[in-house]
Amino acid sequence: MQISTRNTDHQATLTLQGRFDFHTHRDFRTAYEQPLDDSKIKEIVIDLGGVEYLDSSALGMLLLLRERAESLGKTVSLAKMQGTVKQVLDVANFDKIFPMKA
Numbered sequence: 001m002q003i004s005t006r007n008t009d010h011q012a013t014l015t016l017q018g019r020f021d022f023h024t025h026r027d028f029r030t031a032y033e034q035p036l037d038d039s040k041i042k043e044i045v046i047d048l049g050g051v052e053y054l055d056s057s058a059l060g061m062l063l064l065l066r067e068r069a070e071s072l073g074k075t076v077s078l079a080k081m082q083g084t085v086k087q088v089l090d091v092a093n094f095d096k097i098f099p100m101k102a
Helices: 022-037 056-071 083-091
Strands: 002-008 011-020 043-054 075-079
Touching (some): 011 022, 022 043, 022 056, 056 075
Antiparallel strands (some): 002 011
16 A cells, blocks of 8 residues: 655645555554644544555554544544445444545
8 A cells, every 4th residue: 555645734634545454554554643743733634535445454543543643632534435445434334433525
């Protein structure tokens, strides 16, 4: 999986490409550490538009990120879900846990 980060004002967007699974744990954690440490960042948006597959460990990583972010007074939003990825998130009721963006 490839991850790119873009910061604007009070928001960091992590754009993910490829498979989001157990093997990407370290890369994902490394990518979100900087926005968590930046006091100016209030929202972290996870752009899933380029993700073709995610598994239960990816869901767990998103939940861990949310928990850490909330403890720091930050929010985590999910964006651009489509296809199978959207179906998995819907089945897991992530729309009740995370704000969703188009």
